[in-house]
Amino acid sequence: MSQQIELTNTVKDSQLGQRLDQAVAELFSDFSRSRIKEWLLQGKVQVNGEVVTKPRFKVMGGEEITVFAEIEAEERWEPQDIPLDIVYEDDDILVINKPRDFVVHPGAGTPDGTVLNALLHHFPDIAEVPRAGIVHRLDKDTTGLMVVAKTVPAQTRLVRALQKRNITREYEAIAIGKMTAGGKVEQPIGRHSTKRTLMAVTPMGKPAVTHYRVAEHFREHTRIRLRLETGRTHQIRVHMSYLQHPLLGDTPYGGRARIPKGASEELAEKIRQFDRQALHAAMLRFEHPVTGELLEFHAPVPDDMVNMSEALREDTKLNHSEDY
CATH class of the missing domain: 3.10.290.10 (RNA-binding S4 domain)
Structure with missing residues (x-):
């Protein structure tokens, strides 16, 4: 077919x-x-x-x-009955809230068990759409919102909107280190020269722009909000690492555990045990590809990041006089 x-x-x-x-x-x-x-x-x-x-x-x-x-049609892409957290759905699109540990697209090492396999089961006709309607991806352990096209015209228009930077994607993250103010990173991203599964800032890379602002200061960490202008692989993780503020839990990009001085053993253990990049796609805003209506969706920050922020907040209060 x-x-x-x-x-x-x-x-x-x-x-x-x-x-x-x-x-x-x-x-x-x-x-x-x-x-x-x-x-x-x-x-x-x-x-x-x-x-x-x-x-x-x-x-x-x-x-x-x-x-x-x-x-x-790719025969190896089998429908699989995997639950999806659907935030919105109509005849043309669906918006999902992706959990951690969920790969978006089959590939080397992950032939199935992906968002794509789940989409084929949920809406079999999506097999007629390239990449089963997937317009943009989130990393395996990044949580949050994704829009998926259910028809070819919807996908074509959404891809065009992404290319024209007409889809707004905002993320919540916890970065390591004390960030004083927001700003913009405009650095090209390409494949890492020696670590082939990673990306890096490189002069030969594709243009990449990330905006960020400080949402909350902790003693040795910062809660931030980010907005993507482009959508390169691992973009936020690479850009934050480039700023020397890698994301909490993002070991591949330098996010090694940093324990605030005098922190409780409970907090120290929480930081050490945080085993994914602290990154969540919290907001998605775009024009509906068929009706033209402006849509905006929000996904609550997942419990692991909420609990970590609460623990860091409590630690900051307890040690306020010492550090400020």
């Missing part, structure tokens, strides 16, 4: 001089680079209405790119 799709987008001026395969992969980041290259070689990509089959063809910016292709 296969499905015909048509994708269109315009090459950005910032992509001047890029290879065609690289430019198309960035414009249609919902699809893998290998699939994009395959479509190119098969003559399914047009530049300003003309078929171009050379991946090395250089773009100048402003070209209209059209892709006419077929998507084969």
